[in-house]
Amino acid sequence: MNEPNNKVPGLAARQSAIRLLDAVCRRGETLDQAMPAATGKLGNPSDKALAHNIAANVLRWMTALDAMIDSATRNRLADDAKPRMALRIALAQVLILDTPQHAAISTALPLVHGGPRRLVHGVFSTVMRGVESGALKLPEFPEIPGETLDRWTNNWGEDVANAASQAWAKPAPLDLSFQSDDIGALEGTKLAPKHLRMLPTLPVTGLAGFDEGQFWVQDLAASIPARLFGEGKGRTIFDLCAAPGGKTMQLASAGWKVVSVDNSAKRMERFQDNLKRTNLQAEEVIADLMQWEPAEPADAVLLDAPCSATGIYRRHPDVLHCIGSRQIADRVEVQRALLDRTAPWVKPGGTLVYAVCSLEPEEGEEQIEAFLERHDQFAIAPVTAAELPEHIPPTDNGSVRTLPTTLAEQGHVDGFFIARLVRKS
Numbered sequence: 001m002n003e004p005n006n007k008v009p010g011l012a013a014r015q016s017a018i019r020l021l022d023a024v025c026r027r028g029e030t031l032d033q034a035m036p037a038a039t040g041k042l043g044n045p046s047d048k049a050l051a052h053n054i055a056a057n058v059l060r061w062m063t064a065l066d067a068m069i070d071s072a073t074r075n076r077l078a079d080d081a082k083p084r085m086a087l088r089i090a091l092a093q094v095l096i097l098d099t100p101q102h103a104a105i106s107t108a109l110p111l112v113h114g115g116p117r118r119l120v121h122g123v124f125s126t127v128m129r130g131v132e133s134g135a136l137k138l139p140e141f142p143e144i145p146g147e148t149l150d151r152w153t154n155n156w157g158e159d160v161a162n163a164a165s166q167a168w169a170k171p172a173p174l175d176l177s178f179q180s181d182d183i184g185a186l187e188g189t190k191l192a193p194k195h196l197r198m199l200p201t202l203p204v205t206g207l208a209g210f211d212e213g214q215f216w217v218q219d220l221a222a223s224i225p226a227r228l229f230g231e232g233k234g235r236t237i238f239d240l241c242a243a244p245g246g247k248t249m250q251l252a253s254a255g256w257k258v259v260s261v262d263n264s265a266k267r268m269e270r271f272q273d274n275l276k277r278t279n280l281q282a283e284e285v286i287a288d289l290m291q292w293e294p295a296e297p298a299d300a301v302l303l304d305a306p307c308s309a310t311g312i313y314r315r316h317p318d319v320l321h322c323i324g325s326r327q328i329a330d331r332v333e334v335q336r337a338l339l340d341r342t343a344p345w346v347k348p349g350g351t352l353v354y355a356v357c358s359l360e361p362e363e364g365e366e367q368i369e370a371f372l373e374r375h376d377q378f379a380i381a382p383v384t385a386a387e388l389p390e391h392i393p394p395t396d397n398g399s400v401r402t403l404p405t406t407l408a409e410q411g412h413v414d415g416f417f418i419a420r421l422v423r424k425s
């Protein structure tokens with residue numbers, strides 16, 4: 001990219017933000033995937049965080065920001081045109097992040113270096129006048145992008161779609177999972193054993209007990225799959241798709257002998273850091289589950305399958321812009337193959353828990369229904385209310401489904417589907 005001069009303070013972070021948005025909107029990458037290349041030149045962690053925050057807020061509020069931009073242009077700017085991206089970045093800063101107007105526009109104009117700077121300046125000024133006069137304003141909650149909104153409304157109803165918009169408006173609370181019920185000096189709301197919910201706090205590394213490895217960050221819903229195995233008492237469990245290790249740490253601290261498998265060497269580096277900090281043990285295998293196989297079956301298997309990740313939209317607003325029916329259908333095939341391959345690794349009488357952080361029934365309810373039709377030696381082992389966090393009841397057939405309406409008053413949880421199965425023979 002031909003970069004303008006970098007003397008404008010704060011410009012480098014905005015250049016990284018536009019690269020992040022380009023990667024998500026044009027190349028279908030996630031923000032996490034795009035971060036290293038897009039922010040690699042930023043030396044300062046706070047600039048990286050700013051670039052991420054700007055891009056994440058543009059993605060969350062994109063529909064409303066675009067409506068404002070369109071109200072101020074005679075000819076609609078193309079969705080992926082640089083002037084639109086620069087305007088989204090400038091407006092998100094002023095309207096959401098409370099950046100002063102002059103700082104937002106002085107860092108936005110160089111983003112269209114050699115392009116229509118006057119147009120960008122004109123549209124920005126027109127929108128700002130509209131905002132100041134009260135003619136233009138952001139809605140109370142960001143709108144879920146069209147295709148996802150239609151899907152969720154069809155599948156779950158309008159209340160759930162509205163709750164998702166509300167959940168999207170605020171930063172998610174900080175959920176911590178603890179090794180034991182001793183949560184030390186930290187204060188918050190306890191919604192389950194070994195859990196504490198706090199207001200979003202950064203950096204987490206500064207919290208008391210972090211260095212000692214007493215806890216790790218894990219959404220309350222993400223902590224449910226491992227809870228369903230109970231105490232391990234030295235029995236063996238395969239944690240399949242294990243990185244970065246949230247569920248492995250829960251299982252190891254509940255007394256399971258854990259064999260953790262994941263095919264991403266990069267994500268397994270975070271797994272290793274996590275286990276080292278918490279001083280927990282697990283056997284680590286970096287391998288593709290479609291190639292690797294265990295020497296013998298285990299008492300329990302957790303398959304935390306790769307999925308569309310639409311359930312973690314609050315922290316990853318990019319997913320709602322990248323995931324459509326084609327991507328969901330692709331993930332369904334992968335999950336089906338992983339389930340069929342790994343189910344025989346459960347001993348007769350043993351337990352299989354299947355989990356996805358997805359709000360798509362095809363990856364959850366329908367995936368397990370189809371699995372049970374193919375594998376009649378498995379049956380649902382119903383989850384009871386006593387095994388679950390407060391305010392998260394099991395479904396009628398004994399599975400777990402968390403939605404944007406779940407725990408809405410307490411700050412919501414990620415969208416998960418979880419089923420516990422027993423191998424009968």
Ligand SMILES: C[S@@+](CC[C@H](N)C(=O)[O-])C[C@H]1O[C@@H](n2cnc3c(N)ncnc32)[C@H](O)[C@@H]1O
Nearest residue numbers: 241242243244245246247262263264288289304
């Ligand atoms: C939902 S994440 C797992 C999160 C993890 N269980 C935790 O609690 O921290 C899914 C994981 O599946 C892994 N994965 C995807 N396909 C795989 C395969 N064929 N073999 C092994 N791991 C795979 C990905 O690398 C990713 O780390």
